[in-house]
Amino acid sequence: MSDSCVFIVDDDQALCDALSSLLRSVDLRVKSFPSPQEFLRHPRPDVPSCLVLDVRLKGVSGLDFLTRLSELKDCIPVIVVTAHGDIAMSVRAMRAGAINFLTKPFRDQDILDSVMEALEQDRQRRMRDQNVIELGARHSSLTPREQQVMAMATAGRMNKHIAGELALSEFTVKIHRRSVMKKMQAKSFAELVRMAQFLSMHQCE
């Protein structure tokens, strides 16, 4: 797990130290900050990472900071911890995008599980992002006509319909489809359909 990093933001040094030690004992890289500002100022390595955030912080509330993070389009998964949580607070935290809400004192396994889950989520997000970039690149290597054919074919239209609509011969459509499959590196038509769905999902975002 050395290719990941856990950030802690807690103004209580004692808790920072404790949590940091616990996470380091399972070979995680840990960096702790006494305030959200310092966390934001710190350059982050491009590895799967997550943030353990205390609700009660001097100056700014942890929950407000969580909202701020989503405004900044910062996708780092956040685990919110608090010493005095209530339902209202946990609802607010989850709605603001926290992936988990733990009450101090927490069981070591709970926080470790949460951290692992968060790191896994971040890893998948990063992979997904990578996919989007790669598929996007492949997609943009298609000619406009090929993109049209791909969109219509993956929408379930038959070759002759596509040919009719685009005023092409059915043979030409077949050539375009083969070219699309090749450029998109799709092994089957089913995979091309998944790629098209994936692209449409993430390009809309």
Next chain:
Amino acid sequence: MTDRSTDLVVISLVCAVMAAIFITDAVTSLDIAVAVLYVLVIMIAMRSFSAQGISLLTLACTCLTLVAFFISHDNLLCAAFARCLVSLVAIAIAGWLAVTTKQFSDRLQAQLKLLAQTHDAIIVCAIDGSISGWNLGAHTLYGWSEGEAKNRRCWELLNTRSSTPLPVIKDELLTNGYWEGELMETTRTGKEVIILSRWSLYKDSSGRPQAILASNNDITDARHAEEALHRSQTELAHVSRLTMLGELGTSIAHEVNQPLAAITTNAEAALRWLRRTEPDLSEAQAAMERVSSNARRASEVILRIRAWTRKSTPKYELLDIEAMLTDSLTLLDREIYHHRVNIIRYTEGRSLHVSGDPVQLQQVVINLIMNGIQAIESADGQTRDIHVRTRHMDLTIVVEIEDSGTGIGEENKAILFDAFFTTKENGMGIGLCICRSIIEAHGGKIWGECKGKQGATFSFTLPALKQESAA
């Protein structure tokens, strides 16, 4: 009855002597001023007759002298007339002197009676304590009559006890000629009484101590009332502390929970360091050290709260005001955070020491800051600051707590510290009242004012301890 019979004897004696003088004066023709002897009558009468009686008697003697003169002498112009005049002058002077003396002694008697009427128990005793004087007040207070008390040893009879040993008191009396203090004594019925006693030493002309005059007051009831008042004040302070603890519940829970969370996590981390295939002992050791320091931190918080909930009489100890303020602010940490209030502290940088009860003084500070926070909350303004200033001023230490809240209404200034005065919706109106009684019990003063455009400033003073005694 004895007085009455003595009076009768005196009256009959007066009448007999008067009659004898009159007969001698009227019947015999001795060439001496027999009537001068009426002076004797007046002197005899002086003891028992009133001032008015003496005047009448003098008049009677004058008349008898004149009557006797006219009976025994036809000729007015003779030596006998001169003798008669001498007698009259003598009678008049004797009469006037007797009346004035009588009036003076009457006044003295009246004053003595008044003195005897006093409720103060007045005891006169010799240096060794044997009682020679015992007034009505002493009789009423202790139950022994004058006759029973006389010649007995005062301090044995009354079982006198005191925080200062008796010989020390006597020494002080002999050096200063005066002593005042509280004594515990037992009355005839066995009742314990607290006595405020004032002793003065009576010396003879050569300066040798002769007797002790003790004027005693029973202050048992007053003392008990005072103690009851103190008790109820302590109880009230305790109740209000508990109320405040209730209000601060979440802050305190957080204060305890934080180190507990650190302890749990550190302990689990230590276990994980040890369970590794290659145990990391130095990491485990560091984690265990953090466990112990956090345990200490938690127990300190609990100790503070226990002190708060204890219902004990105030214990005065040497106290650093700054440390006391820090402790109070720690308890308020969460409230301050929750209401987004900034606490700004100003100090002179040197230690300020007072003698005081830490819990009670914390109670005052917390009460004032909580009020400040609530005032800021209801003002809902831009600035959310509370300034806490401490400084030395002459022989006192001043602590000022200034908020940027709603301030104090002009109409409320005078009744700010009154019991049951409150501007809060569900306030009891006892907080500031208790603050005042605590500060006054510490020998200080507390007041509230509006200094700037907005907000209120509450200040209190405490007598500063001298640096050498503080060191």
